[in-house]
Amino acid sequence: MTDDFHRTLHHVAGADLRPDTAQTPGMRRVEAISGRTVGARALWMGRTQVAAGSASADHHHGASETAIYVVSGNPEFVFLADDGTERRHRPHPGDYVFVPPYVPHREENPDPDHEAVVVIARSTQEAIVVNLPSLRAPGPVTVAVYEGPRTELRPLFELADDSPAALDAYLDLGRVLVARSGDEIVGHLQVVPTDRADVAELKNMAVLESHQGRGVGRALVSGLIDLLGGEAVTTLVVATAAADVGNLRFYQRQGFRMRAIERDAFTPATGYPPDTVIDGLELRDRVWLDLPLAGTGPAR
Numbered sequence: 230m231t232d233d234f235h236r237t238l239h240h241v242a243g244a245d246l247r248p249d250t251a252q253t254p255g256m257r258r259v260e261a262i263s264g265r266t267v268g269a270r271a272l273w274m275g276r277t278q279v280a281a282g283s284a285s286a287d288h289h290h291g292a293s294e295t296a297i298y299v300v301s302g303n304p305e306f307v308f309l310a311d312d313g314t315e316r317r318h319r320p321h322p323g324d325y326v327f328v329p330p331y332v333p334h335r336e337e338n339p340d341p342d343h344e345a346v347v348v349i350a351r352s353t354q355e356a357i358v359v360n361l362p363s364l365r366a367p368g369p370v371t372v373a374v375y376e377g378p379r380t381e382l383r384p385l386f387e388l389a390d391d392s393p394a395a396l397d398a399y400l401d402l403g404r405v406l407v408a409r410s411g412d413e414i415v416g417h418l419q420v421v422p423t424d425r426a427d428v429a430e431l432k433n434m435a436v437l438e439s440h441q442g443r444g445v446g447r448a449l450v451s452g453l454i455d456l457l458g459g460e461a462v463t464t465l466v467v468a469t470a471a472a473d474v475g476n477l478r479f480y481q482r483q484g485f486r487m488r489a490i491e492r493d494a495f496t497p498a499t500g501y502p503p504d505t506v507i508d509g510l511e512l513r514d515r516v517w518l519d520l521p522l523a524g525t526g527p528a529r
């Protein structure tokens with residue numbers, strides 16, 4: 230097995246960068262260093278060209294920090310000051326710009342004759358690009374019961390369950406809460422009854438990758454606790470993969486405690502692809518957690 234001291238270095242030629250990466254209208258990104266090109270774990274790098282006399286759409290890069298090095302041209306970086314007025318940085322070749330996570334901005338190149346070329350480094354190896362209708366930050370996320378067709382939420386359900394067969398069996402069950410940012414559904418949670426009237430199961434939940442890490446999942450669980458507050462349910466249970474350490478942390482931060490382990494729950498026999506590995510751990514065992522609804526409440 231190759232240890233950390235004997236992995237290969239990667240040379241990515243400037244002419245070989247990949248154009249099939251997340252794009253924003255008005256600019257052209259090509260990917261050099263990423264998980265899929267060189268196996269990078271925490272870094273993404275690429276080059277962006279902003280055509281002469283053009284401007285990108287407004288966008289942000291989710292939880293990703295972005296550092297920009299100006300190679301050539303005179304790009305301008307536009308964002309909103311605290312008072313809501315537009316501000317712009319006008320770096321020269323050789324200068325750097327830092328874009329914090331989630332800050333709406335756009336790149337412009339008012340120069341009518343020369344394109345601007347910049348090199349970009351991001352703190353996530355995926356290139357997260359969330360295009361926006363304006364530079365204004367999206368409003369607060371709201372949580373409400375969802376009454377629409379479940380099939381429209383299937384891509385979100387699929388973020389949380391790798392088994393299409395399992396999903397087919399429960400997609401239409403129970404009730405669903407959704408989190409909306411403006412008109413966009415950015416997360417969901419499904420709660421289903423169990424064979425005990427006092428126990429409900431949080432069956433499936435997910436938040437769009439572009440909106441993770443900002444409290445949307447917490448708001449959904451909190452909305453569910455409110456919803457169940459006036460009902461006969463006194464215990465909420467949830468199951469997740471033992472391999473998904475991040476999910477185990479998330480649920481425990483919402484007040485859930487571990488209750489039982491079901492070995493070999495995620496296998497080809499139950500519809501899960503063989504050899505699925507999550508962060509180095511084989512997808513195999515299921516952990517059940519529960520949360521008493523009367524009394525302690527979620528961790529804050």
Ligand SMILES: CC(C)(COP(=O)(O)OP(=O)(O)OC[C@H]1O[C@@H](n2cnc3c(N)ncnc32)[C@H](O)[C@@H]1OP(=O)(O)O)[C@@H](O)C(=O)NCCC(=O)NCCS
Pocket residue numbers: 388389390433434435436437440441442443444445446447448468469470474475476478479480482
């Ligand atoms: C799990 C998931 C729903 C969490 O939603 P989220 O909006 O990112 O979570 P929040 O921002 O509300 O996080 C709440 C807390 O959980 C923690 N947390 C969330 N995801 C985490 C992760 N992957 N690893 C470690 N901690 C995590 C946050 O750091 C935060 O902790 P804090 O209270 O100490 O600040 C989301 O990551 C997701 O959709 N994942 C993919 C689908 C999935 O796996 N669903 C669950 C199937 S069982």
